[in-house]
Amino acid sequence: LAMQKENHEAGNKFIGYVAMAKQLTGWRNGPDTPWLKDAPCHALQHALKHLERAYKNFFEKRADFPSFKRKGCGDTLRYPDPKQIKLDEAN
Secondary structure, eight states: HHHHHHHHHTTTTOHHHHHHHHHHHHHHHHOOOGGGSOOOOOHHHHHHHHHHHHHHHTTTSOOOOOOOTTSSOOOOOOOOGGGOOOOTTTO
16 A cells, blocks of 8 residues: 555556556565565455555545555455365364
């Protein structure tokens, strides 16, 4: 979101999902953000899709400009690959 905000304030065109997903690979392997390797890549990719949807809604006048949310308020996680997660249903 911070990168998109800087880009928008500079008057540049919105960075789409595909370009951001390519950057995500660099961030996951980068020395500044080693904690991203701990998170499942599908969940991070869906967060980028949610960000893209928020910007599209803003540009089409359906919502306010996207902003950072407070940690713990409405936190969600989408995990599209059921093979990578196991639930202990007995517990």
